[in-house]
Every structure is written in structure tokens, then in C-alpha cells.
Amino acid sequence: MRRQLLDHARAVARFAPVRPAVKAGLRAALAFFVPTVVGTALHLPGALWLAVGGFNTSFVDKGGSYHARFRAMGGTALAAAASAVLGGLAGMHPALAIPATLLWVTAWSFAGVYGAAANLTGNIAATTFVIALGLPSGGALAALESGLAVLGGSAWAMVLSLVLWPIRPYRPARKAVAACFGAVADYAEGLSRTVQGAREEAWQALIQEQHGRIREHLEVARTTLAATRHGRGERGRGERLLVLLESADAMFMGLIALGEQLESLGPPVSGPVGDPRAAVAVALLECANTARDLVRLVEQEGRSRRPQPEWDGRALRDALGDLDARGLITRLERARLSDIARLLTELRERADVALDTACRLPGPLTEAPPPARELAEESHASLMDPVRAHLTLDSEVLRHALRVGVTTTAAVWIASVFRPNHGYWVTITVLTIMQPYTGPTFLKALQRVLGTVVGGLLAIAVASWLQNPYAMMGLLFCTAALCVSLIPLNYGLFTVFATVTFVLLAELGSGDWTLAPVRIVNTLIGGALALAGTFFLWQRSEETRFPAQLADALRADRAFFAGLAEAWRHGLPPDTAALTAARRKLGLATINAETSFQRLLNEPRWRTEAVEPLMTLLAFTRRFAAVCTLLASRRSAPSTPEVREALSRYAQAMDASMEDLADAVLHGRQPKPLPAFDELIGWNVPHPDGPGAALGAEAPLLQSQLERLTRQLRVLHTAATRRLEALPLATHSRLKGLN
Structure with missing residues (x-):
């Protein structure tokens, strides 16, 4: 306790x-005090409501595209004005105030079904309503004047933020995309430092620190760019920013694969030729510098000379040639180092695409940009679809609205x-x-x-x-x-x-x-x-929600690997677009699970017995995904029917084990024992003629990577078992009663 x-x-x-939001603070102060001073000086009857409208509407301005900001501020202005009128009228009749509060506040609290911006608007509308209740109007005309004053103050805040304090329409999108490259640069620098020490806990800390952070940056940039491009006729800059966003995502994936392969090398060694990790560390530092050049190019307005980076996989290939000529490395080590050189070269190619695009960003569109996936367009679903989906007591939004x-x-x-x-x-x-x-x-x-x-x-x-x-x-x-x-x-x-x-x-x-x-x-x-x-009205502890979030992340891991297995089954290289989408879905599911875990730790009645197993489950959910990302970077398909058969058996066993693990986490039961994965891939087994013998003979690097994937699964399985042992009996009963 x-x-x-x-x-x-x-x-x-x-x-x-983060830094203080100085500009937002000054704007909010101007939006609040100018109406206050003007209303007081002119003895306007609605001076208070002018200030309330200005402050609240300015508070809604969270940045983003010009169109999105206008829509959020305008919607809040209308909602707050209506709330001021209705609150003033209801405050005149005490018998009406209680039911009106219940209906109006619940309805606006339910606005969260439409997202975070609607939730903020709903909170402001509800707050304005209760202020108006506490300051009842002298009549219907006075209530209407309050609403008009709110609109007046809101209009001033919108003019201040969108006209007098002008923004460039694409600036928020450019800053969001630049932040992605900044996060990629931090990750590359972290990899460069870690590869020279290569302690397992350092690799783990780097993954936990960077993977979720970069995915969040990518999703913010994706949302901001989609909102900025919505309804705009100009395509040149928007398309180039889209290419840059996809390039940042591709560089992130490449760095994940590199990190996983580098960790498999084990601790550094010294010898007559030197450790090839030094060449990798230098290349990664240069990669980080290139990413920082991209930050500058994306953020600035004018044209700039294109940087000419000189890093790739050649230095590592030269070091590898010396080691190979002296007979200082094994066949598997040579395969791993060759794969690292390939990954560095591909990472450089993605950086080149980004540099070419960033240098053309300010100018007109004179040629087609490199191909990139389009951002997912929002479906034109019915406005009532989110409402119908949440009209159940299982909905957290409805429970919260009723509670409030x-x-x-x-x-x-x-x-x-x-x-x-x-x-x-x-x-x-x-x-x-x-x-x-x-x-x-x-x-x-x-x-x-x-x-x-x-x-x-x-x-x-x-x-x-x-x-x-x-x-x-x-x-x-x-x-x-x-x-x-x-x-x-x-x-x-x-x-x-x-x-x-x-x-x-x-x-x-x-x-x-x-x-x-x-x-x-x-x-x-x-x-x-x-x-x-909160505690007595339809409260549901995060302790009962978290298992479902963690199970979703594990199932997203399973779906990511299933995409690889499907390609192997048909002897084809992986489908890059499909795997990128699966990797994004996995990243979002893992972020949701980690957010739920943080909420769990903040609950005052949370017991701390099972924290360590839960942290291990979250960490190795990302580790499992990192190995899958490395496997997805392979460009060659399984070459023989024997190898494809071994991969198919392994994939079936892995799929069943991941589904069982997710189900065990969700329902609070013991996971089933794992199959003999080492025999399926022929890793360190006494019988070289077993089912995985062909895999070890023809694809030793792939065999090694599958062994690493198996190792992550074993850690997940052990953590799920320890979690069950650490939880109190009452929690077991709640988890088993979820379904």
C-alpha cells in the first residue's frame, strides 16, 4: 500500500x-481577456459569456490541418452556444433543471463515440450548460443573449487562431512527418550504441523505448496528413508527403529487422581482423544523420541541396570478405552478416527515395513521385453507426456517459x-x-x-x-x-x-x-x-479489460506470422503490402495493450503481484513481432518441397500455439504445453534426418531465425504461466467469468 x-x-x-505550449497559451489568454476587457468597458450584458466562449473555443484548437481545426472550433462554438441557452432556460425552473442535466450531460458525454475531438467538444458543452444552470437567466431573451455572446467570443477565438495567427495548411503535416524521421534517427543511434555492447537487456530496453513511440508518430502523421489532404485539389505536396511517410515507415521496418539480426550475432569478439560490428555501427550513425537531414528538409520551406550519404552495406561486405578469406567465421555467421549487409543496402535505398522526394517537396509536381500506398479513406458510414454500435452496457463510452x-x-x-x-x-x-x-x-x-x-x-x-x-x-x-x-x-x-x-x-x-x-x-x-x-456506478476495473487487450496483441502477432506462412506454403516471397498492413495493425494492438497496462498500474486498488509477468508478456509480444519483421524482409522464397513442408509443419504448430496462448491469457487458464519446435526445424536435434533436416541443410539462416522466434514464444508461454500463478484466486474467478 x-x-x-x-x-x-x-x-x-x-x-x-515536452515543451510548454507557449503560443497556445498566449492565444488562449488573448481569446479570454480581449472579450473580457471589451465587454466590461462597453458594459455588455454578456461579457462573461464572451470570455467563456473565447476561452473554451481556443482550448479546442489542438493543431492539425486547417480544415480540421475550423471544424472542431466551429462545432464547439455551436454546441456551447446551444448549451448556454438551454442551461439558462432550465435554470429558471428548478424542477426542470435536474432531468435536463441528466439528459443533456449524458448525451454530450456520449459524444465520445465519434472520437477524442468530439469528446472534448461534449465536455465543453456540458460544462457550459452547468455554468448556465448556476447563473440562471432573467428570461428567454437573456438566455438567447448568452448564447449569442458565446458565439461572439468563439468567433473571436477562431479569427485569432485561424486568421490573425495564420498557419500554412501543410505545416502540421510536414511537422508530423518530420517527427517520424526524427524518431527513426533516434532509433538508428540507439542501435549503433547497442550493437557495440550487445547485452540482451540493452536490446530489450531499446525495443521497449522506441518501437511504440515510432508507431505512435507514424499514426499521428497518417491522421494529420489524411485530414490535410481531405478536400484539397492540389496533389503535388500531399503526394510527396505521403511518399515520405511511407519511406519513414519502411525505414522503421528495416531498422527493426536489422536490430533483430544484429542481436543474433551475440557478444562482440576481437580478433586479427576486427569485429565487423564496427562497420555496422558507423553505417547506423550515418543513417541517423541522414534521417536528421530528412527532418530539416521536410520542415523547411525553401529548396535545398540534396545530401549525398555514403553509407550502405559495402564496408560490412569488405570486412566479411576478410573474415571469410581467413576462415574466421562459420557458415551461419557468414549468412547472418551477409543478411545484415543486405538490410543496410535496402535501408540506404529507402533513404535515397526519401531524400529525392524531400528535395522536391516545395516545388510544383513535374513528374510522378515514387509509388506509395494511399492513405486509407474514411468510409462514408452512417452518422448513427457509432451510436448504434455503443448502445450496450458493454460499451465503455455508454457506461462513462451514464456515470457522468x-x-x-x-x-x-x-x-x-x-x-x-x-x-x-x-x-x-x-x-x-x-x-x-x-x-x-x-x-x-x-x-x-x-x-x-x-x-x-x-x-x-x-x-x-x-x-x-x-x-x-x-x-x-x-x-x-x-x-x-x-x-x-x-x-x-x-x-x-x-x-x-x-x-x-x-x-x-x-x-x-x-x-x-x-x-x-x-x-x-x-x-x-x-x-x-467512478467507483460505484458501472465501474469496470482495468484488471478485467487488460487481458482482452493483451490477447488482441498476441492474436495480431499470430496474424502477422500467418501472412508469412501463407507465402511460404505456396513457395512465394512475402506480400510486402499485406505484411505492412498486418505489422501496422500489430503495432496499434500492442500500443493499446501497453496503454491498458499503464491504466492498470494507476488504479488505486491494483495488486502488484503479477506486474513482472505482465511486463514480460508485453515486452516479448514486441520481440515476437521484431523476429517476424526480420523474416518478412527476406526476398527469396523456400526453394524445395522439403523445405516448404518443414515450414508448413512449423507454421501450423506456431499458429495453434499462439492462438492457445491468447485464449489462455484472455480466460485466465493455464496454456497448453508447447510442441517440439526444435525438431520441426531441425535445430540442435540428435537425428539429422528428422523433419527439419532439409531446412538446416538448405537454409541455415532461416532455421536460425525460426529458432529465435521459438525462443520468444517460450518466454511468452512461461510468462503467461507465471502470471497465472501470481494472481490471487479472486482474479482467477473474474478472468474465467469474462465470457
């Missing part, structure tokens, strides 16, 4: 490894009965804290409460010595900019400065300089309500 408290304390104080609706309604009822000062601060706290999952809700509650306490104390200190309204407005502009700028770093810091801003602004407007304790008390009440709603 003590360790869990320390872990939660670290999570509350943890800073994300009921808890917020309870907060509104408490405010209507006890009538606390600024009672809508209670409901805003509930809406802000409650997340679809228990762990993030608990963490956000801690950050919100602690940040409010610290911010309240700062507000008391400021109010005690600074009473000049002009100096106060200048200070509040700075704190408003700070609170938005610091959101990417830590939500608790955002809460500190948001509390200072809104408490002092409320005190400045009302003349009541005692609102800081009110804010703290109301936040404590709202936090308690949010946690109670």
Missing part, C-alpha cells in the same frame, strides 16, 4: 517530456438544495475529473484537488497585496497564458494557475475577496462526488 501511494505521488508530480450524467445531476441537486456560493464549481469539477477509466480519474482527482489547494493559497496571497485592478488584469493575463501553456507538461500545474486566474477574476468582478476558500471547498466536494461515481 505504501508503495502504491508513492507511485501515485510520483504520477501526480510527473512532468511530460448521473454524478453531475447529483452535483446539481446538491447545489440546488444547499445553495453553496459558486455552486457550479462543484459540477465543473465533476465534469473535469471523470474519465472513462478508473486510474486516470483517480490521478486527475488528485491533481485537481492538490492544484486547487495550491492555487487557492496563491490567490489569497496575491489578493492580500495586489488590489489595483489594472495590475491585477495584467497578472491574470499572464496566469491564463501559463495555465494553458503548462497543460502538456502536467495537469496539476494547469489547475494551479487556472485556480489563480478564475478566483481572482471572480473576486475582481464581485468585490468579494474571500472566494479562494470557496473554490477549494467546492473542488473537494466535486472531487469526492467524481470518485464516488
Whole structure:
């Protein structure tokens, strides 16, 4: 328990490894304070709503394509304006306020079925509604004026972000693609360092650190580029960015295959000729430099001279020739080093395609770009399809929407009965804290409460010595900019400065300089309500969700290998396009499993007995995929019927074992014993005439790679068994009752 408290304390104080969003903070401060100053100076009746509309709409601007930003901000403006009108009308009739809150807040919380942007819009609409409930209008006309004021403030925020603070339409896409090459450069540098030490734990740490990160960069770039290209007639720059994105993905795959083959070499050795790893390390460093050149070329606007990299697999082939001439390497080592040289050469070819495309990026399209897969177009499905898909209590989105609706309604009822000062601060706290999952809700509650306490104390200190309204407005502009700028770093810091801003602004407007304790008390009440709603209303622990996510990742591993096996069965090289799609699906499934695991660790009631086996399962799910990526890089097909027969038997056994492992993880049972894989591939078996003898004789490198794949499966199998032994009996029962 003590360790869990320390872990939660670290999570509350943890800073994300990103820079503050300074420009976003300044824009939000301008969007908030210009309407406030103008409304106050002109004595406009809706000055507060002008500021609310400006701040909330600016808050929605998360970057991305120009079209996507306009759509998100405009949709939020309309939703918030409608919420202000309806909330003002409902607040005039206390008997209507309770059912209206339940329906409106639940409906907007359910907007998460349409994605993260819709979820943020829904939260803002619900928040605006409860503020309007707490500040009831004097009549229908006043409610309408509130809605129009929200639209006015929102329009100012949109003009500020999209016109006065202009952006280039393709700049977000270029930055996203450049970030992919930056991540590839980091991975190549990590490989260069690791290959010279070659400790197993270093390889493992590199995979865990880089693979998921690069896949996330690729998916962000894919989404951003698709949104940017949507509805645009110009094709030159969009197509070249697509080629660059595919080149970054291909370089990532090549580096995965290289890393897996390099690890199979074992520890470095010294001899009269030297270790060939030195040539590989130098080539990888040069590859990283080329990737950084690509970052510069993609981000900049003007034309540049094309860099001429000089790295490839030739230096390794020369070193390999010396070793071979002296008889210092075995047949298998020679095959491995030759394959590494091939992979380096192919990696250089992919880098050349990217460099050629990046140097032509700013200019007009004069020739067809290199071929690349088109981004998947969004299907024109019915707007109601996501709603129908989530109208079940098994849906996390529906459960969360009901939870938020009921808890917020309870907060509104408490405010209507006890009538606390600024009672809508209670409901805003509930809406802000409650997340679809228990762990993030608990963490956000801690950050919100602690940040409010610290911010309240700062507000008391400021109010005690600074009473000049002009100096106060200048200070509040700075704190408003700070609170938005610091959101990417830590939500608790955002809460500190948001509390200072809104408490002092409320005190400045009302003349009541005692609102800081009110804010703290109301936040404590709202936090308690949010946690109670999370724990007692349709809560499902991540402990029951995580096995399904992990099973999905294991099945994606199985599907990736099945694509290879299908090609082997017909004596054909692997289908590159199909395997790339399978590899992407696997990467996303693994990211989902790792995210679920992190949520599991953040849950306050999580038991720590099974952490190590779960971490091993996640890690070696990626290791299994890395070996499959290496196998997919082979350009030759199985040459003889005997080899194809051995591969077919191995593939059948592997397919059955991976499916059994995924099913065992999902249902909390013991996995079945593994088949004798070494006999199937003829690896270190006493009978050279067994079923895998042909594979060892004709394709020793392939045989070695299959042995590595078998080794990853054995680690997964052992970890699944240890996980079952480590879990308490109650958890066994819950896992077995999932279906």
C-alpha cells in the first residue's frame, strides 16, 4: 500500500517530456481577456459569456490541418452556444433543471463515440450548460443573449487562431512527418550504441523505448496528413508527403529487422581482423544523420541541396570478405552478416527515395513521385453507426456517459438544495475529473484537488497585496497564458494557475475577496462526488479489460506470422503490402495493450503481484513481432518441397500455439504445453534426418531465425504461466467469468 501511494505521488508530480505550449497559451489568454476587457468597458450584458466562449473555443484548437481545426472550433462554438441557452432556460425552473442535466450531460458525454475531438467538444458543452444552470437567466431573451455572446467570443477565438495567427495548411503535416524521421534517427543511434555492447537487456530496453513511440508518430502523421489532404485539389505536396511517410515507415521496418539480426550475432569478439560490428555501427550513425537531414528538409520551406550519404552495406561486405578469406567465421555467421549487409543496402535505398522526394517537396509536381500506398479513406458510414454500435452496457463510452450524467445531476441537486456560493464549481469539477477509466480519474482527482489547494493559497496571497485592478488584469493575463501553456507538461500545474486566474477574476468582478476558500471547498466536494461515481456506478476495473487487450496483441502477432506462412506454403516471397498492413495493425494492438497496462498500474486498488509477468508478456509480444519483421524482409522464397513442408509443419504448430496462448491469457487458464519446435526445424536435434533436416541443410539462416522466434514464444508461454500463478484466486474467478 505504501508503495502504491508513492507511485501515485510520483504520477501526480510527473512532468511530460515536452515543451510548454507557449503560443497556445498566449492565444488562449488573448481569446479570454480581449472579450473580457471589451465587454466590461462597453458594459455588455454578456461579457462573461464572451470570455467563456473565447476561452473554451481556443482550448479546442489542438493543431492539425486547417480544415480540421475550423471544424472542431466551429462545432464547439455551436454546441456551447446551444448549451448556454438551454442551461439558462432550465435554470429558471428548478424542477426542470435536474432531468435536463441528466439528459443533456449524458448525451454530450456520449459524444465520445465519434472520437477524442468530439469528446472534448461534449465536455465543453456540458460544462457550459452547468455554468448556465448556476447563473440562471432573467428570461428567454437573456438566455438567447448568452448564447449569442458565446458565439461572439468563439468567433473571436477562431479569427485569432485561424486568421490573425495564420498557419500554412501543410505545416502540421510536414511537422508530423518530420517527427517520424526524427524518431527513426533516434532509433538508428540507439542501435549503433547497442550493437557495440550487445547485452540482451540493452536490446530489450531499446525495443521497449522506441518501437511504440515510432508507431505512435507514424499514426499521428497518417491522421494529420489524411485530414490535410481531405478536400484539397492540389496533389503535388500531399503526394510527396505521403511518399515520405511511407519511406519513414519502411525505414522503421528495416531498422527493426536489422536490430533483430544484429542481436543474433551475440557478444562482440576481437580478433586479427576486427569485429565487423564496427562497420555496422558507423553505417547506423550515418543513417541517423541522414534521417536528421530528412527532418530539416521536410520542415523547411525553401529548396535545398540534396545530401549525398555514403553509407550502405559495402564496408560490412569488405570486412566479411576478410573474415571469410581467413576462415574466421562459420557458415551461419557468414549468412547472418551477409543478411545484415543486405538490410543496410535496402535501408540506404529507402533513404535515397526519401531524400529525392524531400528535395522536391516545395516545388510544383513535374513528374510522378515514387509509388506509395494511399492513405486509407474514411468510409462514408452512417452518422448513427457509432451510436448504434455503443448502445450496450458493454460499451465503455455508454457506461462513462451514464456515470457522468448521473454524478453531475447529483452535483446539481446538491447545489440546488444547499445553495453553496459558486455552486457550479462543484459540477465543473465533476465534469473535469471523470474519465472513462478508473486510474486516470483517480490521478486527475488528485491533481485537481492538490492544484486547487495550491492555487487557492496563491490567490489569497496575491489578493492580500495586489488590489489595483489594472495590475491585477495584467497578472491574470499572464496566469491564463501559463495555465494553458503548462497543460502538456502536467495537469496539476494547469489547475494551479487556472485556480489563480478564475478566483481572482471572480473576486475582481464581485468585490468579494474571500472566494479562494470557496473554490477549494467546492473542488473537494466535486472531487469526492467524481470518485464516488467512478467507483460505484458501472465501474469496470482495468484488471478485467487488460487481458482482452493483451490477447488482441498476441492474436495480431499470430496474424502477422500467418501472412508469412501463407507465402511460404505456396513457395512465394512475402506480400510486402499485406505484411505492412498486418505489422501496422500489430503495432496499434500492442500500443493499446501497453496503454491498458499503464491504466492498470494507476488504479488505486491494483495488486502488484503479477506486474513482472505482465511486463514480460508485453515486452516479448514486441520481440515476437521484431523476429517476424526480420523474416518478412527476406526476398527469396523456400526453394524445395522439403523445405516448404518443414515450414508448413512449423507454421501450423506456431499458429495453434499462439492462438492457445491468447485464449489462455484472455480466460485466465493455464496454456497448453508447447510442441517440439526444435525438431520441426531441425535445430540442435540428435537425428539429422528428422523433419527439419532439409531446412538446416538448405537454409541455415532461416532455421536460425525460426529458432529465435521459438525462443520468444517460450518466454511468452512461461510468462503467461507465471502470471497465472501470481494472481490471487479472486482474479482467477473474474478472468474465467469474462465470457
